[in-house]
Amino acid sequence: MTIITKRLLQAYFLAILLTVFGKVAGAKVITPDAMMMGGADHSDKPNIILILADDAGYHDFGFHGSRTMLTPNLDRLAEHGILFEQAYxxxxxxxxxxxxxLTGRYQQKFGYEENNVPGYMSASGLTxxxxxxxxxxxILPQYMKSLGYSTALVGKWHQGHADxxxxxxxxxxxxxxxxxxARSYYAxxxxxxxxxxxDYIEEGFRVFNEPSKYLTSAFVDKAINFIDSSDASPFxxxxxxxxxxxxxxxxxxxxxxxxxLVGKRKTLAAMTFSMDKAIGRLLKHLDSRGIRENTLIVFTNDxxxxxxxxxSNNAPLSGTKANHLEGGIRVPFIVSWPSVLSKNTKYRYPISTLDLLPTFIAAGHGEPDKLITLDGINLLPILHSNQEPAIRTFFWKKENRAAIRDGDWKLLRYPDRPAELYNLKHDLSETQNVARKKTLLVESLYKKLFTWELxxxxxxxxxxxEYEGKAMERMDNFRYHTLD
Structure with missing residues (x-):
């Protein structure tokens, strides 16, 4: 056993022991009341819309080069906003x-590491x-309410189904x-x-009523209704x-x-086209109301x-949903705020969806810097200048699998084989594993990962x-994609 291997094992077992025996206590979360509220005048605060697609492929949009998918409205949104090349x-x-x-924090810090779906059980054995x-x-809507916003969730929740x-x-x-x-797109x-x-459609609290049309269209109908009801305050x-x-x-x-097209690919293209049409209808409504210029819109994927x-197709990225290769964690990301931010530009530095919460708070005249437990950053200063931020480190973990990106370097840890190391600047598709050539860097990244895990x-x-084997198999079921 090499010295490096011994050191890595010692650090790993120390992390496990401290976690198991609860030696690490979470920091206290500052509530919205602790923030500056930005005054009572809401006239210059932007409306904010976060549009989150679900399970979309990285390449399956016109603005990412797809020649199969038809996404004209999202393509225009990218043209009139900022397209992020490295969003995680x-x-x-x-x-x-x-x-x-929703929290602006790594969810593993409060124990939300797994999907809350059938097949899982709580630590106490309950489900x-x-x-x-x-x-x-x-969470995000609580902060926005404290800043004078009316708030709405239209669509999928997936954060607990108990009342x-x-x-x-x-x-x-x-x-x-x-x-x-997940549920059917039909009633x-x-x-x-x-x-x-x-799984049933609900309006308000415990008022269940199935939609009369295709679900994507029904969601946008309700989103438009909410916008129309929010005249007195930013939303x-x-x-x-x-x-x-x-x-x-x-x-x-x-x-x-x-x-x-045929099969699932044909259906996926139709579903993507439907989503794009619905988003286009929402954007057109904002224009008709004269509020598009001062509306901060983010489109991304979960x-x-x-x-x-x-x-789906994640090219040129390798990997897929449920693994930590780039195809599982890098997502399309567009920001549009016509009256404030640049148009038809690309931002080429890494960011995280953790950055959404502090950015939205800052846009709403709050002070995210006072929220010391946040892991994201306010993107507005760097978007105004389009400058490279300080080198950032990003982490991922699910069960024994984990990954860390530090600058251009990315390390993937597996429970059943040696770690992999890639330089994403020169190897976006993660085809050239250089872990054996960079043993000191591997050790350094392992230490940073272990420190985070503490x-x-x-x-x-x-x-x-009984689900473990199937889930582990799916983590590795697909690696490489080809451009269409």
């Missing part, structure tokens, strides 16, 4: 990624009601959507009893779409747009596309044993 989520699966967005974004965490985790109890004034992680039949309560709208997550369901008129479930909580729920 904090997890390669839905629930934890969203928890990171279902125990799984959700911890109530002691202050105590409900969006209207976590800072959202209005909710239209469903509490679970459930009246006599169909095979669905969980969290924060979280449009959390289910497109293009499975089940693979598309309208016939949209399928007809892609006669050259994790990499799953090439198995919906035939500040994490144990996962509040974990995968049941």
């Amino acid at each position: 989520v904090t997890a390669a699966v839905c629930g934890p990624s969203r928890a990171g967005i 279902g009601d125990d799984m959700g974004l911890p109530l002691e965490e202050t 105590r985790f409900h969006p209207t109890k976590r800072g959202f004034d209005y909710f239209y959507g469903f509490r679970g992680g 459930f039949g009246e006599n169909n009893q095979n669905h969980r309560q969290e 924060f709208l979280f449009l959390s779409l289910t497109a293009v997550h499975s089940p693979m369901e598309a309208e016939k008129s949209d399928l007809a747009k892609f006669p050259q 994790n990499g596309g799953p090439s198995d479930q919906n035939a 500040g994490l909580q144990r996962p509040k729920w974990q995968l049941k044993r």
Whole structure:
């Protein structure tokens, strides 16, 4: 055993012991009341819309070079805004990624490491009601309400289906959507009893009513209604779409747009086109209301596309949803704020969806620097100058797997084989593993990763044993993609 290996093992077991025995206590979270409120005058505060796609492939947009997908409205949004070339989520699966967005903190710091879906169980052995974004965490809509914003969540929640985790109890004034992680794009039949309560469409609290149209369109209808009801104050709208997550369901008129395609790829193209049309309708409504110029819009995705479930394409990135290769964690990301930010520009430095919360707070005249537990940064200063920020370090962890990006270097840790090291500046597709040539750098990155892990909580729920093999297999089921 080499000296490097011994040191790595010693650090690793120390991290495990400290985590297991709870030696690391989480820092106290500052509440919205501790922030400067920015005054009572809301006239110059922007409206803010966060549009989150679900399971979309990195390459499956015109603005990323796809010649298959039709996304004219999102392409125009990119042309009239800033397109980020290196945007990351904090997890390669839905629930934890969203928890990171909503808190501005690495979700592993409060035990939200796994998806809260069937197949998992809580640390106490219970399921279902125990799984959700911890109530002691202050989240994005609560901060925005403290700054005078009316708030809405339209679409997918996936942060706990028990009543105590409900969006209207976590800072959202209005909710239209469903509490679970995925459902049909069409209304459930009246006599169909095979669905969980969290999968039914809900408006407000416990008012269930299935949509009368394709779900993506229904969500945008409700988003527009909320915008129209928010004349007295600036609004924060979280449009959390289910497109293009499975089940693979598309309208016939949209399928007809892609006669050259077959199977899941055809359905995915139709679902993507539907999403783009709906977003285009929302943008047009903002124009008609005369509020587009002072509306900060972000479009992004919750994790990499799953090439198995919906035939998504993450090229030129390797990897897929559920693994820590770039295709699992790097996402499309557009920011548009016509009256303030540059247009038709690209930002080429790494950022994280952790940055959304402090950026939105700053845009709303709050002071995110006072929130000392945040892991993200306010992007507005660097977007105004388009300058490179200080070198940042990003972390990912799920079960025993983990990754760290420090500058241009990225290390991936596996439980069943040696670590891999890539220089992303020169090897975007992660094809040239240089770990054996850079042993000192591997050791350094391992130490940084272990140090970060010392500040994490144990996962509040974990995968049941009978699901482990299938999940681990999926983590490695696909690596490389080709351009269409």
